Amino acid sequence: MLIYNHMVVDTLELPDGDRVFQALADATRRDIVMRTLQGEQSVSVLARSYPMSFAAVQKHVAVLERAGLVTKRRRGREQLVQGNVLTLRSVLGLLEQFEAMWRSRIERIDEILAEESDEGDTK
Amino acid sequence: MTVTSIRKDPAALSMTITTEFDSPIGRVWQLWENPRQLERWWGPPTYPATVVDHDLTPGGKVSYFMTGPDGGQSRGYWRVLAVDAPYRLDFENGFADDDGSPNPNMPVMVIQVVLTDRPDGGTRMAIETTFPSPDAMTQILSMGIEEGMTLAVSQIDGIL
Numbered sequence: 001m002l003i004y005n006h007m008v009v010d011t012l013e014l015p016d017g018d019r020v021f022q023a024l025a026d027a028t029r030r031d032i033v034m035r036t037l038q039g040e041q042s043v044s045v046l047a048r049s050y051p052m053s054f055a056a057v058q059k060h061v062a063v064l065e066r067a068g069l070v071t072k073r074r075r076g077r078e079q080l081v082q083g084n085v086l087t088l089r090s091v092l093g094l095l096e097q098f099e100a101m102w103r104s105r106i107e108r109i110d111e112i113l114a115e116e117s118d119e120g121d122t123k
Numbered sequence: 124m125t126v127t128s129i130r131k132d133p134a135a136l137s138m139t140i141t142t143e144f145d146s147p148i149g150r151v152w153q154l155w156e157n158p159r160q161l162e163r164w165w166g167p168p169t170y171p172a173t174v175v176d177h178d179l180t181p182g183g184k185v186s187y188f189m190t191g192p193d194g195g196q197s198r199g200y201w202r203v204l205a206v207d208a209p210y211r212l213d214f215e216n217g218f219a220d221d222d223g224s225p226n227p228n229m230p231v232m233v234i235q236v237v238l239t240d241r242p243d244g245g246t247r248m249a250i251e252t253t254f255p256s257p258d259a260m261t262q263i264l265s266m267g268i269e270e271g272m273t274l275a276v277s278q279i280d281g282i283l
Contacts, residue, residue: 021136021256023221054187062212094260094261094264095131095138095260096131097264098138098252098260098264099138099140100130101249102138102140103126103140103168105164105165106126106140106142108163108164108167109142109144109154109164110125110144111144112154112160112163112164113144113146113150113151
């Protein structure tokens with residue numbers, strides 16, 4: 001990652017951006033993230049929700065885990081999966097920051113257009 | 124606030140912001156076509172933009188620098204991909220070296236602007252920004268090209 005210091009900005013921590021986005025590029029994985037954000041779920045319960053094998057769901061969970069989007073822990077024979085709010089916040093936060101950038105540009109455009117209509121000068 | 128919709132697509136690495144203006148389409152197009160107008164809104168008040176080259180033809184280049192409160196300058200450019208005045212403008216937006224030439228080591232985002240006439244004489248403007256990779260997004264943000272760095276956390280909270 002290149003570091004440029006001539007402008008200082010408060011960036012979000014995103015440990016590995018590519019992994020995060022690849023993990024979120026799949027509908028099942030997005031669904032797993034959303035469900036496990038609401039509370040811990042076992043892999044076997046999750047597996048029953050999707051038309052795929054236990055092993056396939058386990059693979060999805062592994063991808064999410066590597067991306068930091070969920071954490072996994074064992075309880076007896078069960079594997080419990082918990083969504084990681086901080087990582088998802090970071091992903092959305094990236095787009096959120098570009099949204100803020102454009103919103104402020106549009107506010108300035110609004111001001112330019114408004115001052116002209118005040119002057120009755122429509123160019 | 125005239126922003127009517129925001130669509131953020133994390134999988135496609137894109138964001139579209141749609142805005143409605145009362146002004147006619149020709150007037151809204153001026154904001155892009157006239158360099159003196161452009162520099163009034165492209166950069167924030169803390170980092171105002173000065174447009175140097177401005178050639179809105181396919182393959183043409185728009186170059187600018189933005190000056191910070193400490194006098195430091197950040198250079199950027201557009202490479203125009205397509206123009207259909209006053210309806211459409213597609214361009215790449217990247218970072219430039221101190222001599223104004225595109226910095227090949229820095230990421231480039233693609234911006235597509237679509238203006239639509241409204242029956243009441245107003246104009247709808249949709250701006251889609253697409254990023255080549257997540258790393259590019261973080262890199263662009265870490266360059267801090269704009270001041271838009273405040274997080275609207277409330278919206279994320281709503282999703283979660």
